[in-house]
Amino acid sequence: MNIVVCMKQVPDTASERTLKPADSTLDRESADALINELDEYAIEEGLRLAEAHGGEVTILSMGPPRATESIRKALSMGADKAVHLVDDGLAGSDALATSAAIAAVLAAIGFDLVILGSESTDARMGVLAALLAERLGVPQLSFASKVEIDGEAIRIHRLTEYGYDQVEASLPAVLSVVEKINEPRYPSFKGIMAAKKKPVETLSLADAGIDPARVGLAASATEVVSFAKRPPRQAGTIVKDEGDGGSKAAEFLAAQKFI
């Protein structure tokens, strides 16, 4: 089975993240960069499915040159090879432009199963699986908390507001996973050493046959008008419980007309 896991390098959620004043795009330099946490579950699921059913796991990442560090980490977890789509012309792509670029690469390299994390911790839109399924014309199996593959059939539990749906489709398909699905492995020393020798193919827009007019900031169908730091919340009232903390809390709720 040919499994492609999409991986995004994102700013560390623990660091202060901001946008660049010049073009209102993500300031990638100002924060530490690492693998989008939810993508680690996608990588793990790809590795488990390849171990169970045979096949190869390819990491596909679109991002600046710096994303190479995260690609190596994904390889050190056990993926076989990687494709890195990197081009200045991609900078500022919105979700639609990003999905157009990634779909073009997926169509070119081929796949039985594409796996993604359910969302990235920076943009938090949670729509890439739907966008890729739409563009590639394959089934959308998103927000999976459980996956089973049986020949050409793939069945998942799709997390919903109220529990989960059982969903069935045929391969090839696009799958996105939630963190409940597994426990990602840590790279072993052997894995880290092996990753250094694994092939990473670097593609420019021209290499991938992507029309530059379809991607990047200028091609995006949305624009940021303005942005600002949220003003800090006004300091509240903090009381120490002297045996009456619960009563004081109830008084506050009553004063605010919640009870």
Added chain:
Amino acid sequence: MAEVLVLAEHSGETVKKVTCELLTLARRFGEPAVVWTGPGAEAGAGRLAEFGAAKVYVAAGQEFDDYVVAPKAELLAALVEAGSPAAVLVASTAEGREVAARLAVKTGSGLITDAVGIGDGMVAEQSIFGGAIVVHSRVTAGTPIIAVRPNATTPEPAPGAAEIVPVGTEVSDAAKGARVTGRVVSEGGERPELTEASIVVSGGRGVGNAENFALIERLADALGAAVGASRAATDAGWYPHQFQVGQTGKMVSPQLYLAVGISGAIQHRAGMQTSKTIMVINKDAEAPIFELADFGVVGDLFSVVPQLIDGIQQRSGS
């Protein structure tokens, strides 16, 4: 006046609150028209009329719920093509965003998700990076498709005709790729849905174990609130995963958020920072969650919460 399409969220016959919120927003930019999939539209039309829906486009076929997301996107795309609406509004739930995304591809339109408001010129306000930054953005191509966060708008009634207009119910084979073969509803009981609730009570690491979450549930029930949990609590298996509030869980903006035994790691704050009023109960006075508190109690939750429940019940006379 151009129409503004609103994709209804409903459970059979009951219209969800977020749909009334979307109708309230839609009225400012055109004539609100609801798009309803599946059965129940006749029963729901009354509620939609109260919030100003002029029309209700109904695709009553069961098939819209039998396949994941794609049929709804296909239906909306046909309506956009036929009616050239001024905008399409959906609820910014996981599924609502996915419908919006596929619709954006189909219609060559821009997509904005998780909007907390829409202003003049259809400029959407978003709150990003865990609420640290407020962004205003707009769609520059095609039909603006905007997913709006539940609970971010106050629903205001306005009369509407809610005229039912049946539309074609054929789902194409292309949209039948992922079939729903079963639905499992986990226990949440009678409590309101987490993202729609006006009050949310969440428990974290300080709750200590799964059994103690009963105390969080008692407090929630006293307030008619939904129950949430921090990632520490869901990862430990103390409370089901779908109730997780935070960076990798649900985003909530209730009128009142009670954080109980939650330290307030960025992971959690990212999911609740935009709540209107925040109350904190935590024994550690240094916990970062107190920075967000409108009212905080530094104390042991196992003595503070029972007393708080008593105080609520005395006042509500139960």
